[in-house]
Amino acid sequence: MKFFLDTANIAEIEEAASWGVLAGVTTNPTLYAREGGKLADFHKHLKRICDIVDGPVSGETVCLKRDEIVREGEELAALAPNLVVKVPTMPEGLAATKALADKGIKVNMTLCFTVPQAILAARSGAAYVSPFVGRFDDISEDGIDQLEQVVVALNNYDFGHQVEVIAASIRSANHVTKAALMGADIATVPFGVLEKLVKHPLTDRGLESFLADWEKVKNA
Numbered sequence: 001m002k003f004f005l006d007t008a009n010i011a012e013i014e015e016a017a018s019w020g021v022l023a024g025v026t027t028n029p030t031l032y033a034r035e036g037g038k039l040a041d042f043h044k045h046l047k048r049i050c051d052i053v054d055g056p057v058s059g060e061t062v063c064l065k066r067d068e069i070v071r072e073g074e075e076l077a078a079l080a081p082n083l084v085v086k087v088p089t090m091p092e093g094l095a096a097t098k099a100l101a102d103k104g105i106k107v108n109m110t111l112c113f114t115v116p117q118a119i120l121a122a123r124s125g126a127a128y129v130s131p132f133v134g135r136f137d138d139i140s141e142d143g144i145d146q147l148e149q150v151v152v153a154l155n156n157y158d159f160g161h162q163v164e165v166i167a168a169s170i171r172s173a174n175h176v177t178k179a180a181l182m183g184a185d186i187a188t189v190p191f192g193v194l195e196k197l198v199k200h201p202l203t204d205r206g207l208e209s210f211l212a213d214w215e216k217v218k219n220a
């Protein structure tokens, strides 16, 4: 499993990159707004993220009509070679994905919740499909079960191009564990979840005990 950060926060991206574990970033307008981002600076901000990250950076389109999505997607893709255009799962999005893929521009199809949506995304040419986990949990359904169905279904077929599953809307270490066990290619996680993945109370206790023993050795 590869780890992407689901953020628009530069400090978080730089920190995760310094750990050597950052394989990519996904962003969306909500995350950008959370950083106090201004529309006029959106492309500049994405370019800055692309320069930091050694891997794909998904930047979401905000248009709803296919021609507008394609135009915006082309603008985004021109920012950096590692920019992936994030497009919502909808008929206009499928049409735009086909057009962008035909131009050699990679698409991450987002807001994907079902197996048919994921297969349609892959058929239209998406290089990445992002099934959402947490938002199913939010409506008292099993997001992990839905993700597993998508992983199994996509593995049943050859789409003629590489399609990677990004487990998205990840809220916990348990989500990541389950996604890894089922073989999801990528998990995109908020920085807070990434921090939790590194930690375990037994690791902390072991470290405390090593340090206490080391003090004894030093003072012996």
Ligand code: G3P
Pocket (backbone or CB within 6 Å): 006, 026, 027, 028, 132, 134, 135, 168, 169, 170, 188
């Ligand atoms: O990439 C967007 C996705 O991860 C959204 O997550 O927590 O808003 O459902 P969330």
